[in-house]
Amino acid sequence: xxxxxxxxxxxxxxxxxxxxxxxxxxxxxxxxxxxxxxxxxxxxxxxxxxxxxxxxxxxxxxxxxxxxxxxxxxxxxxxxxxxxxxxxxxxxxxxxxxxxxxxxxxxxxxxxxxxxxxxxxxxxxxxxxxxxxxxxxxxxxxxxxxxxxxxxxxxxxxxxxxxxxxxxxxxxxxxxxxxxxxxxxxxxxxxxxxxxxxxxxxxxxxxxxxxxxxxxxxxxxxxxxxxxxxxxxxxxxxxxxxxxxxxxxxxxxxxxxxxxxxxxxxxxxxxxxxxxxxxxxxxxxxxxxxxxxxxxxxxxxxxxxxxxxxxxxxxxxxxxxxxxxxxxxxxxxxxxxxxxxxxxxxxxxxxxxxxxxxxxxxxxxxxxxxxxxxxxxxxxx
Amino acid sequence: xxxxxxxxxxxxxxxxxxxxxxxxxxxxxxxxxxxxxxxxxxxxxxxxxxxxxxxxxxxxxxxxxxxxxxxxxxxxxxxxxxxxxxxxxxxxxxxxxxxxxxxxxxxxxxxxxxxxxxxxxxxxxxxxxxxxxxxxxxxxxxxxxxxxxxxxxxxxxxxxxxx
Ligand SMILES: [Zn+2]
Numbered sequence: 001x002x003x004x005x006x007x008x009x010x011x012x013x014x015x016x017x018x019x020x021x022x023x024x025x026x027x028x029x030x031x032x033x034x035x036x037x038x039x040x041x042x043x044x045x046x047x048x049x050x051x052x053x054x055x056x057x058x059x060x061x062x063x064x065x066x067x068x069x070x071x072x073x074x075x076x077x078x079x080x081x082x083x084x085x086x087x088x089x090x091x092x093x094x095x096x097x098x099x100x101x102x103x104x105x106x107x108x109x110x111x112x113x114x115x116x117x118x119x120x121x122x123x124x125x126x127x128x129x130x131x132x133x134x135x136x137x138x139x140x141x142x143x144x145x146x147x148x149x150x151x152x153x154x155x156x157x158x159x160x161x162x163x164x165x166x167x168x169x170x171x172x173x174x175x176x177x178x179x180x181x182x183x184x185x186x187x188x189x190x191x192x193x194x195x196x197x198x199x200x201x202x203x204x205x206x207x208x209x210x211x212x213x214x215x216x217x218x219x220x221x222x223x224x225x226x227x228x229x230x231x232x233x234x235x236x237x238x239x240x241x242x243x244x245x246x247x248x249x250x251x252x253x254x255x256x257x258x259x260x261x262x263x264x265x266x267x268x269x270x271x272x273x274x275x276x277x278x279x280x281x282x283x284x285x286x287x288x289x290x291x292x293x294x295x296x297x298x299x300x301x302x303x304x305x306x307x308x309x310x311x312x313x314x315x316x317x318x319x320x321x322x323x324x325x326x327x328x329x330x331x332x333x334x335x336x337x338x339x340x341x342x343x344x345x346x347x348x349x350x351x352x353x354x355x356x357x358x359x360x361x362x363x364x365x366x367x368x369x370x371x372x373x374x375x376x377x378x379x380x381x
Numbered sequence: 382x383x384x385x386x387x388x389x390x391x392x393x394x395x396x397x398x399x400x401x402x403x404x405x406x407x408x409x410x411x412x413x414x415x416x417x418x419x420x421x422x423x424x425x426x427x428x429x430x431x432x433x434x435x436x437x438x439x440x441x442x443x444x445x446x447x448x449x450x451x452x453x454x455x456x457x458x459x460x461x462x463x464x465x466x467x468x469x470x471x472x473x474x475x476x477x478x479x480x481x482x483x484x485x486x487x488x489x490x491x492x493x494x495x496x497x498x499x500x501x502x503x504x505x506x507x508x509x510x511x512x513x514x515x516x517x518x519x520x521x522x523x524x525x526x527x528x529x530x531x532x533x534x535x536x537x538x539x540x541x542x543x544x
Contacts, residue, residue: 019399121481126412128445128532129503133482138490141473149516194474242492242501246471
């Protein structure tokens with residue numbers, strides 16, 4: 001792959017209900033923050049990718065409705081439906097195409113404006129499945145059960161992910177749910193769908209994130225600290241749950257393997273310094289860490305108990321507080337990328353991890369991690 | 382850059398109740414089931430039979446049946462009648478009455494691998510107390526009295542042995 005870098009990131013705060021902002025208002029804020037961060041103005045942007053979901057936005061062709069506020073008027077703008085990491089992947093390929101030196105990528109959601117159970121129920125097959133009434137939570141609960149049954153990972157270990165990430169959020173001013181909680185608090189919170197308690201689940205959230213990707217030539221002119229895209233890949237599994245082994249994430253394993261190969265990483269357990277993974281539910285942080293090859297299969301719970309994934313641990317995971325502390329669907333993965341960029345620049349403030357050189361950001365699309373996108377980012381070219 | 386603008390807006394917003402536009406997206410929509418699902422759903426309705434489609438290339442038997450094999454990328458051509466018994470691969474007990482759930486909670490959802498099939502299907506489990514649910518338990522399909530040609534023509538799956 002030719003070289004490319006992320007030269008600007010911007011995001012709104014993550015909140016439970018941004019009553020004062022429309023989608024476009026959020027995009028305006030995030031885009032201007034990214035431009036300020038990059039020391040650029042909108043004329044320096046060669047093309048724009050917006051990322052959204054029509055069902056969540058309550059309108060058709062939702063991606064085009066935020067174009068103006070994203071500075072896309074009179075520019076080449078294209079759209080991705082799904083998680084922001086996939087929008088960024090498309091943005092990267094455009095920056096590498098030779099046609100554009102820079103791509104602005106945005107991703108937004110307001111979970112607060114709809115009913116997430118009904119929205120995610122609509123992701124099920126309308127003929128064979130939808131009328132049963134499952135949604136993202138019951139589907140992921142089923143996956144959690146399958147994963148725990150296979151690996152022996154415990155509810156206490158799941159709860160510890162919640163304790164860690166809500167605790168990390170206390171250091172992140174943009175996070176929605178900083179909490180001082182104990183494992184017992186998680187286990188005593190309402191059982192929503194076995195084995196997932198309320199505090200095993202991420203909240204409903206609103207936010208927008210924007211990043212600016214530049215090809216090597218344009219990144220070289222950049223005055224700030226470019227963060228280099230060392231490897232990136234995505235891979236998808238079958239649509240029907242029953243075609244998959246829900247307790248495993250082979251699509252993630254493949255995506256990670258390819259991304260590491262591109263980045264020249266031979267031993268991710270040793271070479272990755274910090275990670276932001278898609279922790280929509282507690283079990284997902286553990287399951288995805290194993291899928292990413294950042295610890296051995298079934299070992300994540302034990303390593304978590306040893307403190308290895310804490311901000312000052314061997315491999316800090318979701319130092320920002322993760323999605324458990326604020327989960328704007330669609331923007332979620334792009335925020336993971338932006339957080340790793342901050343970490344590698346040494347600009348993560350109170351949740352800065354110790355001198356990371358290489359980080360992994362991870363996004364998910366589809367129910368129970370049908371599709372995974374893995375980004376390996378580096379401080380050095 | 383946006384800060385100055387926001388300061389102006391802040392004044393305008395002060396003390397004003399945020400306006401909300403209430404709406405409901407409700408668009409009539411007909412999902413034509415297509416040849417494959419139609420044959421399957423008719424089997425449930427008219428014969429109380431659960432049918433799966435087999436790929437003659439790799440030998441995998443798919444349920445829910447679909448026209449093509451995702452592995453071989455060829456049409457699935459061989460219909461197979463399944464017995465209606467199977468094994469619970471995973472399950473959850475929905476406890477909170479979330480908006481998508483039409484039954485009264487607790488509702489047990491399970492991924493059931495039917496005997497003779499290579500993939501599993503989603504459905505309800507009833508006739509067992511939630512606390513006794515286990516991965517690996519044997520279940521069998523219970524058909525609805527009143528069948529309309531939908532996936533709900535299987536009323537639920539129940540444990541094979543009395544629990
Ligand atoms: Zn086949």
